[in-house]
Amino acid sequence: MSTDTETRGALGRLRASPFLADLLTNRLAVVGLTIILGMAAIAVYARVTYDLGALASSQLGTEVTDRAPPGWLGPAPATQQLFGTDAAARDIYKRCLYGAWLALKFGTITVGTSTTVGVGMGIIAAYYGDVTDNVIMRTMDVLLAFPPLLLALALVAIFPRDLGLWRAVVALVLVYTPRFARVVRGAALKVLEDEYVDATVALGATDPRILVRHILPNTLAPITVQSTLNFGLAIIDLAALSFLGFGAQAGTPSWGLMLSRGVENGLLTGQWWLSFFPGLFLAITVLGFNLLGDGMRDALDPRMREAVD
Amino acid sequence: MNWTQSLFRLVEPVVPPRFVVKRLLLLVPVLFGVASVVFAILHLAPGDPAIVIAGQRASTEQLEQIRQELGLRRPLWEQYLSFLWDAARFDFGQSYSISRGNSVRSVIADRLPITLELAIYGQAAGILLGIPLGIISAVKQDSLTDHVTRIGALTGISVPIFWSGPLLILLFSTYLDVFPTSGRIDSTLFLPDTWTLFGRELPLTGMITVDTVLLGNTEAFLSAAHHLFLPALVIGVYSTALISRMMRSSMLEVIRQDYIRTARAKGQGAKITLMKHGFRNALIPVVTVIGIQFGTLLGGAVLTETVFGINGMGLTIVTAIGVSDYPVVQGTVLTFALLFTLVNLVVDVTYSYLDPRIQQ
Numbered sequence: 001m002s003t004d005t006e007t008r009g010a011l012g013r014l015r016a017s018p019f020l021a022d023l024l025t026n027r028l029a030v031v032g033l034t035i036i037l038g039m040a041a042i043a044v045y046a047r048v049t050y051d052l053g054a055l056a057s058s059q060l061g062t063e064v065t066d067r068a069p070p071g072w073l074g075p076a077p078a079t080q081q082l083f084g085t086d087a088a089a090r091d092i093y094k095r096c097l098y099g100a101w102l103a104l105k106f107g108t109i110t111v112g113t114s115t116t117v118g119v120g121m122g123i124i125a126a127y128y129g130d131v132t133d134n135v136i137m138r139t140m141d142v143l144l145a146f147p148p149l150l151l152a153l154a155l156v157a158i159f160p161r162d163l164g165l166w167r168a169v170v171a172l173v174l175v176y177t178p179r180f181a182r183v184v185r186g187a188a189l190k191v192l193e194d195e196y197v198d199a200t201v202a203l204g205a206t207d208p209r210i211l212v213r214h215i216l217p218n219t220l221a222p223i224t225v226q227s228t229l230n231f232g233l234a235i236i237d238l239a240a241l242s243f244l245g246f247g248a249q250a251g252t253p254s255w256g257l258m259l260s261r262g263v264e265n266g267l268l269t270g271q272w273w274l275s276f277f278p279g280l281f282l283a284i285t286v287l288g289f290n291l292l293g294d295g296m297r298d299a300l301d302p303r304m305r306e307a308v309d
Numbered sequence: 310m311n312w313t314q315s316l317f318r319l320v321e322p323v324v325p326p327r328f329v330v331k332r333l334l335l336l337v338p339v340l341f342g343v344a345s346v347v348f349a350i351l352h353l354a355p356g357d358p359a360i361v362i363a364g365q366r367a368s369t370e371q372l373e374q375i376r377q378e379l380g381l382r383r384p385l386w387e388q389y390l391s392f393l394w395d396a397a398r399f400d401f402g403q404s405y406s407i408s409r410g411n412s413v414r415s416v417i418a419d420r421l422p423i424t425l426e427l428a429i430y431g432q433a434a435g436i437l438l439g440i441p442l443g444i445i446s447a448v449k450q451d452s453l454t455d456h457v458t459r460i461g462a463l464t465g466i467s468v469p470i471f472w473s474g475p476l477l478i479l480l481f482s483t484y485l486d487v488f489p490t491s492g493r494i495d496s497t498l499f500l501p502d503t504w505t506l507f508g509r510e511l512p513l514t515g516m517i518t519v520d521t522v523l524l525g526n527t528e529a530f531l532s533a534a535h536h537l538f539l540p541a542l543v544i545g546v547y548s549t550a551l552i553s554r555m556m557r558s559s560m561l562e563v564i565r566q567d568y569i570r571t572a573r574a575k576g577q578g579a580k581i582t583l584m585k586h587g588f589r590n591a592l593i594p595v596v597t598v599i600g601i602q603f604g605t606l607l608g609g610a611v612l613t614e615t616v617f618g619i620n621g622m623g624l625t626i627v628t629a630i631g632v633s634d635y636p637v638v639q640g641t642v643l644t645f646a647l648l649f650t651l652v653n654l655v656v657d658v659t660y661s662y663l664d665p666r667i668q669q
Contacts, residue, residue, distance in 0.1 A: 138342070139342070142346060147645050150626065154350050239469060270479065283464075
């Protein structure tokens with residue numbers, strides 16, 4: 001029965017949590033959450049419905065290429081493809097939808113890994129202090145001394161081309177981890193000053209127990225905000241690396257790569273649909289995460305609650 | 310009292326030199342680490358530099374000779390030490406392929422001003438527009454102006470440069486034909502390498518809008534500005550969005566402070582309180598953000614150069630990675646890191662000027 005009471009207790013806490021209540025009354029945050037959930041639904045739908053091979057390979061010979069979307073007074077509007085087709089006669093609509101799956105999947109892996117590693121390092125640095133702290137944080141300082149996208153570009157050069165988006169993921173994890181480590185270390189240092197940590201130590205708790213049971217939960221708030229805001233950034237950066245030619249492999253329906261083809265083939269000829277639709281999906285997704293992240297930050301910061309008189 | 314003393318007097322109360330020296334010394338280990346990371350990246354990268362230089366069809370002897378010349382046969386620690394020494398002198402050898410036979414230093418000297426010019430215009434636009442927008446938004450919190458500014462700023466940071474750039478080109482260049490699609494100046498215009506001041510020949514800066522002014526060539530200046538407008542706009546919008554968001558939240562925090570209420574209670578006018586007490590204090594965290602986001606801005610410059618076909622440092626590094634021109638990659642990445650670090654040093658010093666408590 002103890003688990004039952006625990007669950008009920010947790011639910012009660014959740015309901016009474018001013019954080020959640022604030023978050024749900026923040027209209028912009030709700031809009032953000034709706035966008036993200038909608039995008040996730042699109043991603044799952046595309047993953048289940050479409051065949052990646054068919055989306056990636058050239059459809060030349062079956063269709064006239066570079067067709068404008070229907071309803072557009074272009075030279076040869078497509079009748080079937082909602083967003084028109086690209087130079088290889090591929091359906092941009094389906095590719096945009098599948099792009100949501102790629103962006104959310106690789107974005108989640110990137111942010112998840114850098115959060116986990118960064119949180120671990122930040123907490124360990126704060127708790128053990130001294131040499132450990134110095135070694136970890138000075139290494140982070142070095143990584144933070146590079147402009148983010150440029151460090152990612154240099155790191156991507158290490159990995160073989162056929163790793164595709166995975167090499168962008170590894171590079172970006174190395175770029176983001178220091179930011180998490182820094183935020184978490186700051187938060188953990190504050191928690192360490194609290195007396196209950198001393199009390200736990202006096203009671204004979206082991207280091208891992210103190211770290212996981214007492215320090216980690218109390219640093220979760222800043223981590224969550226940072227992760228959400230970083231999610232938008234990660235999706236943009238993954239697309240940017242693909243756009244520059246160092247991410248998704250040729251043919252992959254990633255938004256970044258589609259945008260790069262749009263610049264290559266569509267700018268001078270005025271084929272706006274090659275760039276417009278993938279970019280729109282990308283921007284809306286990022287906007288969703290930024291809206292939610294902003295809302296969370298406001299909800300967590302009590303000073304933001306009451307308006308100025 | 311000689312002039313150096315008086316100059317010192319002028320500077321001293323602002324930021325104590327000890328603080329600046331301390332910050333400079335702190336840079337040494339960071340830059341050492343940065344150089345080590347760059348060295349490691351080069352040595353982990355796949356591909357044989359000898360093949361990059363000589364091509365796939367080179368004979369084994371030729372390749373071996375190149376490896377000897379590049380010092381690739383020496384022990385790793387020896388290569389590392391000589392790399393650090395070279396990096397300290399800012400000498401990265403010669404480009405393998407993108408600018409073959411030229412020193413990496415000359416490649417950087419040619420292209421860095423191009424990127425800097427873009428970044429400076431973008432950043433300037435961001436500061437000049439973002440700060441006032443942020444203040445207005447904070448002072449009129451929850452008004453229509455605030456909502457519009459906030460949503461505008463959120464959209465601004467959510468729209469990637471490699472989408473807004475192509476869309477602007479499509480609209481203004483391809484369809485309306487009012488701006489050029491790429492390049493830095495009309496191809497019919499020719500700029501000399503030097504300019505003359507009081508009969509002396511001086512080198513040009515490499516920043517095209519500055520150079521055309523120095524040369525007094527109005528037509529060239531207008532053409533350069535015309536070419537620079539869209540790229541600078543794309544970066545400027547992003548920068549404005551970022552700075553206005555930060556300025557708003559910082560200002561909101563400051564105007565709730567007790568000293569603001571005290572100043573108002575003493576009968577000081579709302580506007581004066583806001584500017585005298587609010588603005589300066591709210592600016593402190595914003596200055597830090599401007600420094601940090603300068604790194605993002607440099608990344609933005611890379612993307613902008615790629616979209617608009619501007620041959621600056623960004624396009625150089627992208628091309629160099631694509632063809633494994635490692636000396637150029639090393640040189641450009643290190644230059645970017647150095648630039649970013651120096652900007653943050655300036656930011657720290659400014660910060661300590663705005664908030665002297667930080668010096669302790």
